[in-house]
Amino acid sequence: MPTPARTSTQAIITAGRMILAREGLDGLTMEKVAAAAGVRAPSLYKRVSGRPELVRLVAGDVVAEVAADLASAASSGDPASDLRAMAYTLRSLAARDPHGFGLLFQPLPAHSAPDPATYAAAVGPLLRVTGELAGPDHALAAARTVTAWASGFLRMELAGGFQLGEDVADAFAYGITLLTEAIAREGGKSASGAGPIRA
């Protein structure tokens, strides 16, 4: 006898985001997510294969949000401004949802890691900007440098690192300025397709 569904994968993901934001990854239990979605834990197994896949879906949802925010942040027309705007967008996201953002940069087991294609969409605007700054030959290496710095910085900030005093916001500004100028200089010294800073 068919019965109507009382929840959906999307509702489960939304419930998962809420629990994650409030209680962190350890608090993201099947029981709590099920309760937030209005069912019992065993019912979740009709939509997801288990907790690893639930984590994967929730992480994918975070990545998609980051990708959308990054894309709309990188629209000033000036690549140096765009790069700075993207960095500060990430910092805002991290401050607004530390647990959700932290999930992005966590070494997740294979079954919990979002699809590489999901990440690729988020990186698109960054690659465009580093390409304009450093030239096509260095676009990927420069993007990796910026991504590594930003993710490391924000994760350390969220984890309560940076205990040696001085203003953390100043260190963030120092870092993004240093990187932007260095990458732009990299583009300037190579003849290969690097335009002026204003693309």
Place this chain on the structure above:
Amino acid sequence: MPTPARTSTQAIITAGRMILAREGLDGLTMEKVAAAAGVRAPSLYKRVSGRPELVRLVAGDVVAEVAADLASAASSGDPASDLRAMAYTLRSLAARDPHGFGLLFQPLPAHSAPDPATYAAAVGPLLRVTGELAGPDHALAAARTVTAWASGFLRMELAGGFQLGEDVADAFAYGITLLTEAIAREGGKSASGAGPIRA
């Protein structure tokens, strides 16, 4: 009736490092650590308050190892060479013990986080080098930039990021070169106490 101790806190830490290296943080259970130390799980509670403190002690052991390796890597006399050597030392450590190294850059709950003083020792040589390169006013911000980049890069590499092709080792070399040159330039353009690159 007193009985001789059958294990020790140090033996528990050593056992923890071994289990962590082999099975990762999730595999670091009280049961397995106890077995590796030659006792039963409840006995561990004579030496550690619970799993959070066990994780804290194991993480502190990793930090101490990193501090020692960094200190001996930064001894060439040339700050630019030292900075590069420290970066590659971290990359070697990450490759040799991915799970142990990964623990360093994980957002650990408060009761599992090693003492800030433990980290301070590891950062000492780095601060000296960035001070020589960028001058005292920018030593800390520069050190934070390098630390953020290195930790972010290595964690992404360990997590299987960098899926877009091209050589990851090249991106690492690009990053450390870019940062070293940019930080040295920062020192050169300020008059405040920055010596020549050769200190």
Place this chain on the structure above:
DNA sequence: ACCTGAACACCGTTCAAGT
């Protein structure tokens, strides 16, 4: 078809009892 209570395995933790 979908949902649930009951049951099981696993792990952290406590504690009374052993030596």
Place this chain on the structure above:
DNA sequence: ACCTGAACACCGTTCAAGT
């Protein structure tokens, strides 16, 4: 003093039974 088996709470997962 230190160690242990037994017990409990919690969580992921399975499954037979309900609708």
